[in-house]
Amino acid sequence: MNILLTGGAGYIGSHAAVALASAGHQIVVFDNFCNSRPTVVDQIRALTGQPIPVVEADLRDTAVLLGALTTHGIGAVVHFAGLKAVGESVAKPIEYYANNVQGTISLLQAMQAKGLKTLVFSSSATVYGDPQYLPIDEAHPTAATNPYGRTKLHIEEMLADVARADPQWRIARLRYFNPVGAHESGLIGEDPNGIPNNLMPYIARVAAGQLPHLNVFGNDYDTPDGTGVRDYIHVVDLAQGHVAAVRYLLEHAPGLYTFNLGTGQGYSVLEMVRAFEAVAGRPLPFTIAPRRPGDIASCFAKVDLAASALGWRATLGLKEMCESTWRFQQRAAGL
Numbered sequence: 001m002n003i004l005l006t007g008g009a010g011y012i013g014s015h016a017a018v019a020l021a022s023a024g025h026q027i028v029v030f031d032n033f034c035n036s037r038p039t040v041v042d043q044i045r046a047l048t049g050q051p052i053p054v055v056e057a058d059l060r061d062t063a064v065l066l067g068a069l070t071t072h073g074i075g076a077v078v079h080f081a082g083l084k085a086v087g088e089s090v091a092k093p094i095e096y097y098a099n100n101v102q103g104t105i106s107l108l109q110a111m112q113a114k115g116l117k118t119l120v121f122s123s124s125a126t127v128y129g130d131p132q133y134l135p136i137d138e139a140h141p142t143a144a145t146n147p148y149g150r151t152k153l154h155i156e157e158m159l160a161d162v163a164r165a166d167p168q169w170r171i172a173r174l175r176y177f178n179p180v181g182a183h184e185s186g187l188i189g190e191d192p193n194g195i196p197n198n199l200m201p202y203i204a205r206v207a208a209g210q211l212p213h214l215n216v217f218g219n220d221y222d223t224p225d226g227t228g229v230r231d232y233i234h235v236v237d238l239a240q241g242h243v244a245a246v247r248y249l250l251e252h253a254p255g256l257y258t259f260n261l262g263t264g265q266g267y268s269v270l271e272m273v274r275a276f277e278a279v280a281g282r283p284l285p286f287t288i289a290p291r292r293p294g295d296i297a298s299c300f301a302k303v304d305l306a307a308s309a310l311g312w313r314a315t316l317g318l319k320e321m322c323e324s325t326w327r328f329q330q331r332a333a334g335l
Contacts, residue, residue, distance in 0.1 A: 007081030009036040011190040019239035021048035043187040059103035065110040076118040085197035089148035100151035117169040135302035146294030163256035170249040177231035177262030181321040182328035189328030204329035207280040218291035227269035231262040231300035234316035244310040262301030263314045279322040
């Protein structure tokens with residue numbers, strides 16, 4: 001099948017492109033490169049042996065999007081495109097709603113005009129807000145605590161309305177926990193423009209000497225060491241979750257499906273620092289900073305539904321997450 005990946009040159013999109021191509025699909029990347037690089041597509045081509053067409057445009061340009069769906073004979077869309085930093089969303093809520101919500105409306109309009117009704121949406125565990133219980137299953141109430149999470153929740157609600165209005169839609173909402181790591185080749189990984197907003201690429205740049213130290217935002221949470229606990233999932237495992245989700249939609253009746261993609265295991269910020277120090281063989285300086293608005297203490301997944309329905313489960317651990325990240329960072333930094 002020909003599959004359009006919005007944000008396909010981004011961190012998760014690029015790894016999913018490789019996984020979907022390896023599963024036999026033909027991939028088309030749609031990206032405006034606001035937080036990625038065109039050279040990533042060259043790496044995807046090298047890893048897949050496919051030409052990988054690229055449409056460089058903003059998702060809010062519905063006419064260009066509709067043209068891409070038509071020209072490339074797209075049979076399904078995997079929707080990654082969107083801004084994704086919690087702290088930045090608190091400072092720039094209008095930008096986040098415009099990119100994430102308005103962009104998704106544009107995508108749905110183009111898909112509706114084309115009569116294309118198969119969609120996998122890149123959602124987030126942030127839709128759950130402050131956990132009422134752990135581990136978090138898909139039935140957990142939703143109550144996002146920051147603008148980024150609310151954009152994801154708004155989109156999820158839109159998709160539910162679309163599925164109710166037209167029962168021919170096949171939609172999978174994949175609620176990611178915390179993707180980290182890189183492709184084993186070291187060719188693609190998380191390499192945001194500017195200073196990273198996410199923990200692992202920040203740690204990697206500190207280890208590479210590109211940043212002076214890590215800021216640990218809060219050490220007074222109700223967690224074993226006082227720092228935030230998250231469910232970190234290797235991006236390669238996450239990419240395979242998308243392959244499983246596409247297959248599931250094609251093999252099952254139309255409808256709206258929701259799955260957590262995580263490991264079910266939580267690690268604190270300081271545990272992540274120590275694990276990376278062991279892999280990199282060097283100390284990582286850090287300072288304790290105030291909590292960030294919108295952050296929560298602990299968040300980790302219950303992943304039984306993805307295992308039973310999709311036949312998917314994460315297999316790569318913390319050591320592989322750190323090793324692959326360090327391999328990618330060393331290559332990117334020329335070390």
